[in-house]
Amino acid sequence: MSSVSPTKWWQAAPGGPTALLHGLRRAASFRMALLFLALYGLISLLLFAFLYVQISAYALGRIDDWLARERNGLMRDGIAELHARVDFHARLDPDNVRPFGLYDAQGRHLAGTFPGPLPPLARDGRAVSMAVQDGRRELRAAAFALENGQTLLLSQDLHEFKEFDEVLVRALASAAALALLLGMTGAAIIGRGSVRRLDAITRAIEAIVSGDLSQRLPQRPAQGANDDVDRLVIVVNGMLDNLERLMREVKGVCDGIAHDLRTPLARLLAGLERAQRRAGSAADYHEAVQAAIGETLSLLATFNAMLRISEVEDGIRRAGFTNVDLAAVLDDVIEFYEPSGEEKHLAIDYARPADLRLPLRGEASLLFEAFGNLLDNAIKFTPDGGRIAVRLWRDDAGYAIDIEDTGPGIPAAEREAVFRRFHRSEASRHLPGNGLGLSLVAAVARLHGFSIAIADSQAGCRIELRLPMSPNTSVPERMPAP
């Protein structure tokens, strides 16, 4: 991490053919294509070798056949005529492409134009290749033993065959070269495609690293886009969505902290400065100190609330879980807040089946605080003479708690946002509070397996809490994991 390097490892090589080649060499798909190319080359080589061996053997075989046929032709008129026929053949073949020779039992030359003396061949008619005239010519020759002890030697110059052989090798070699070239080109095209894609992805990642969290990795259109890289891109983009949301939340919290703590700090400072400027008597100072203590306490309370929300969200509190009857806790909450409601002339209707128990693993104090917060909010926001209804019941889906008031309600657009830390609606800005109450409520609800939502209501705000249960047991379905 600390090494100073001009280009970071994730940076794409800058443009230019060398760079592309460099990039190409690194591309996994290009390397894969090369591997297949090598395999293909090996197989082609074997195939061509086989072809070559087969074709040359066939060409030689034809010469050998011709030699055998020629011997039969020469022998048709009997041994006596052989001498004349061999000479006659020599006259028909002025270039001496197919030299014949006739030798007596002692190997002396009798007729024909075969260059040189009788070579030491087995006289069984099997054709062999041999060099003559000090290796300047190569002949395919067969020696036949005659009844009178003479030897008939038939041969054909291999010059033509060699030429054919050369043409064959050249044709096969150029076919192989062409195939290799095509393969190389294909591999390069595939590799270049993936290098381009990786470059595009790299550029997107660079943009993200440099702070633009709204960037996403380039995604190909959905149809036909299902290779490994596409899947990876989709997963990474999903992760980026989540990260961006979390970052936004963290930023919201930081902004909230900065904003909400700046105001009381400014008030604290202003109060202290005023005391310094004009406080004359001990009583003035006492009052200023008292005010400063008040502000500091509310700051501390805000910090404590933030810490507690984190604690609850982390699930640390699970260690203190015991068996709790939420119905009893709710009774206590109602009883605790009833006098506050009465002071504002609010009617609090609390309805629950008398024999209903809501047993769960949880922390009673946290639950008390969460439901207390909800009731406290309802009391705070409902105008004098209003009504607050709290209902607890059980149905097939599980347990349900509704808290409904006749206050101003929460606009649909804000219903998610109110659970965020430091969110304060326009309606509540003038009221005391730190905008953390509902965040804590949401965190406590989640910790205990409840879902929480703000629902539509004819008048005011309705908060719905649901604890899902499987129908045949009394155990919550989504018990908080240990």
Place this chain on the structure above:
Amino acid sequence: MARVLVIEDDAQTASEIDAALSDYGHQVDLAGNGRDGLLKAVTGSYDVIVLDRMMPGGLDGLAVLSTLRTAGTTTPVLILSALSAVDERVRGLRAGGDDYLAKPFDFIELTARLDALLRRRDAAPAVTGFQLANLEMDLLTHTVRRAGQTIDLLPREFRLLEYLFRNAGQVLTRTMVFEAVWDYRSDERSNVIDVHINRLRKKIDPDGTAPLIHTLRGSGYVFRVPD
């Protein structure tokens, strides 16, 4: 008044506690680490000990506490901690602590809780009733009278008044009242307690009588005969 041993490694916090408790009239001894604290706690005779839960070095708060209890010292101990999580509190109390206070705290909270611990030390004998001025409370018949007039109290109001009687003359913070009477723990400062106190006050201090429940500036109450 009382001899208090403060075991706290942070010098500044220790001197703040020292100042606050001295102002309150206690005689304070300081120990800067667990070893010193343990030594002083065992050899000296203190009425109450304030113990920091987290201390560097070999002996942390809980270790000091359990060693003390094993050694048979029964001096009440109030644990101070930066950790407010409930299991921390439970662990502290299980290790032999008598009360638990999360940092940061108001000094009135600290002194009020220390007072409560000191009072608990000279445990009150079993009582069947209380009287303060002309207010009487009978725990057996569950009745309350002011100047002979029966006062109807809701069950919770009865518990609240009983708690005030049991701690008459002491400063009681809202948190202490809430924890003792409602049996839940709260880290949040709530003014709802005031509403309950006011209701009770209206019932037991009707117009024309000398008030017995006094609100202290800051965050507490005292239940006593007015001066």
